[in-house]
Amino acid sequence: MELKQVIIAYKAGDIESQKWAQRCAKELEVLDCKVLMGPSGYKDNPYPVFLSSASEKIDLAIVLGGDGTILAAARQLAPESIPILAVNVGGHLGFLTEPFELFRDTQQVWHRLQGDRYAMLQRMMLEARVCEGDRCSPQSSSDRFYCLNEMCIKPASIDRMPTAILELEVDGEVVDQYQGDGLLVATPTGSTCYTASANGPIIHPGMDAIAVTPICPLSLSSRPIVIPPGSIVDIWPLGDYELNTKLWTDSSLATSIWPGQWISVKMAHCMARFIVLRENYSFYQTLREKLQWAGTRIHFDNNHRVN
Incomplete structure (x- = not known):
C-alpha cells in the first residue's frame, strides 16, 4: 500500500x-x-x-x-x-x-x-432512498443513504412515543403489516447490533444477506426474516397523520418520510473495506x-x- x-x-x-x-x-x-x-x-x-x-x-x-x-x-x-x-x-x-x-x-x-x-475484510452495505409517485414506476425524491449496520424506519416525537404501522414489501410482494416501534433492515454486520437487541438473527459477516426485524411488534406472530441480498425491500408508513416517521441510518437521522412516500432499501453497490x-x-x-x-x-x- x-x-x-x-x-x-x-x-x-x-x-x-x-x-x-x-x-x-x-x-x-x-x-x-x-x-x-x-x-x-x-x-x-x-x-x-x-x-x-x-x-x-x-x-x-x-x-x-x-x-x-x-x-x-x-x-x-x-x-x-x-x-x-x-x-x-x-x-x-x-x-x-x-x-x-x-x-x-x-x-x-x-x-x-x-x-x-495485512488482511482486508469487506463488509456488505445497504443503500436506501425515499420514493414517491406510481409504485410501478417510482420516482426517487432523495439522495442515496448508506449504512453499514442497519436502516431503521421508526417514528420520533418530542412529547410522546408514537406507534408505527408499516407495510413490508419484498420484491413487490406484500409480506406483512407491522404495528410497533418500527422496522430494522440490517446487514450481517448490523445483525449483532440493534437487530440483536430486537431478537433478530445473528448472521456471519462473510455472508451476503438482508435481515428484516420488527421492533417490539404488537403481535406474538411477527417474526424476523432473512432474505437474499438481491432483494428490494420497500417499507410503507401507514396511518401517520403527524409526520413522525423517519429513516435512520446506523442510528443517525437521515430524513423524514412524508405522506405518499416510502423507503426502498437494497444491497449497496459498494462494500466497506477494513484493514485487519x-x-x-x-x-x-x-x-x-x-x-x-x-x-x-x-x-x-x-x-x-x-x-
Whole structure:
C-alpha cells in the first residue's frame, strides 16, 4: 500500500483519540505523506471536506474512536472505495475496530501497511432512498443513504412515543403489516447490533444477506426474516397523520418520510473495506468477548479435541 495521502479522523471531544491522531499525522508527514485530519462526531462530519480537498487518490483512512465513529466513516468512505484502518481509541465496545495494542507501535504499523502485511475484510452495505409517485414506476425524491449496520424506519416525537404501522414489501410482494416501534433492515454486520437487541438473527459477516426485524411488534406472530441480498425491500408508513416517521441510518437521522412516500432499501453497490492487523481474526471469538455469548451453562471435557 502506498501512503501518499491519508485521512485521519478521530472521535470528537475525546482527548486521547485526538492525541493519537496528532502523533500519527506527524509520523506520516515525515514519510512524505499528505495528511487530512479532523474530528468526527454527532455534530462533526469532516468527510465531505476531506474528499473535496484531496489533491490525489486517498490511500487510507485511519479512524480512531469507537463503533459510532467507524460507522460514520464507512457511510462516507465505502462509496469511494477507501480502505479503513479502524482502531478502538476512546470507544467502548469496539466491535468493528482493531485492538489498540496492535496499533500502539505506530511505526511498525506504517511498515506493515507499506509492505502489504495485512488482511482486508469487506463488509456488505445497504443503500436506501425515499420514493414517491406510481409504485410501478417510482420516482426517487432523495439522495442515496448508506449504512453499514442497519436502516431503521421508526417514528420520533418530542412529547410522546408514537406507534408505527408499516407495510413490508419484498420484491413487490406484500409480506406483512407491522404495528410497533418500527422496522430494522440490517446487514450481517448490523445483525449483532440493534437487530440483536430486537431478537433478530445473528448472521456471519462473510455472508451476503438482508435481515428484516420488527421492533417490539404488537403481535406474538411477527417474526424476523432473512432474505437474499438481491432483494428490494420497500417499507410503507401507514396511518401517520403527524409526520413522525423517519429513516435512520446506523442510528443517525437521515430524513423524514412524508405522506405518499416510502423507503426502498437494497444491497449497496459498494462494500466497506477494513484493514485487519490481527493474525487470527475470529467472528465467534468477537461474539464471545464483545457480546458475552456464554452458550451452555455446563461445559464438558472434549477428549477428541487436541489443544
